[in-house]
Amino acid sequence: QSVLTQPPSASETPGQRVTISCSGSSSNIGSNTVNWYQQLPGTAPKLLIFDNNQRPSGVPDRFSGSKSGTSASLAISGLQSEDEADYYCAAWDDSLNGPMFGGGTKLTVL
Amino acid sequence: QVQLVESGGGVVQPGRSLRVSCAASGLMFRSYAMHWVRQAPGKGLEWVAVIWYDGSNKYYADSVKGRFTISRDDSKNTLYLQMNSLRVDDTAVYYCARDERLWFGELNYWGQGTLVTVSS
Numbered sequence: 118q119s120v121l122t123q124p125p126s127a128s129e130t131p132g133q134r135v136t137i138s139c140s141g142s143s144s145n146i147g148s149n150t151v152n153w154y155q156q157l158p159g160t161a162p163k164l165l166i167f168d169n170n171q172r173p174s175g176v177p178d179r180f181s182g183s184k185s186g187t188s189a190s191l192a193i194s195g196l197q198s199e200d201e202a203d204y205y206c207a208a209w210d211d212s213l214n215g216p217m218f219g220g221g222t223k224l225t226v227l
Numbered sequence: 228q229v230q231l232v233e234s235g236g237g238v239v240q241p242g243r244s245l246r247v248s249c250a251a252s253g254l255m256f257r258s259y260a261m262h263w264v265r266q267a268p269g270k271g272l273e274w275v276a277v278i279w280y281d282g283s284n285k286y287y288a289d290s291v292k293g294r295f296t297i298s299r300d301d302s303k304n305t306l307y308l309q310m311n312s313l314r315v316d317d318t319a320v321y322y323c324a325r326d327e328r329l330w331f332g333e334l335n336y337w338g339q340g341t342l343v344t345v346s347s
Contacts, residue, residue, distance in 0.1 A: 149331070162264075213274070216332030
């Protein structure tokens with residue numbers, strides 16, 4: 118099965134803003150909401166953004182999400198070293214009857 | 228205190244079977260759909276299977292359909308994944324996760340994962 122398309126890597130210096138894109142299709146992003154997960158090294162994924170742009174309790178407002186058509190993006194402002202992690206987008210896929218994940222983006226804070 | 232704890236991983240030969248479990252506490256287990264998601268070494272996340280809160284529906288990724296079976300025992304607050312005809316490419320950390328909103332895939336609680344290694 119196909120995955121949602123993300124850039125494999127991204128990098129930026131501390132304090133700056135970075136965006137990570139996620140491209141899908143009509144059966145997933147185009148018809149359902151997008152969620153983002155953060156996976157710190159050696160740990161389980163953590164829900165970072167849900168319902169396109171909502172933050173769970175405890176997630177700093179430096180993290181924001183947006184969606185347009187069959188694409189979505191995650192923005193992180195005021196980058197900090199602890200933001201260095203893998204980030205995954207995901208959306209329910211109507212053909213899969215389950216969530217489809219992006220390939221993941223490894224964020225490096227220079 | 229919400230907690231999901233996977234167990235049952237290990238090394239198994241190709242073609243053999245293995246069952247992994249996920250014990251839940253503190254999260255009203257029987258009210259939520261539950262998923263299995265796996266991650267091969269150095270790779271990304273791959274959704275494996277989902278079971279509805281009442282067990283009425285189960286769906287699988289094409290890569291495991293016909294070989295894996297997801298089930299739940301609400302009396303034990305435990306989720307299972309029975310894996311048959313295992314292949315080398317099933318090697319991965321297997322995570323269980325709770326779905327906050329069915330049909331939206333908001334996996335808001337995850338276990339720590341259990342490693343399954345398929346090797347001769």
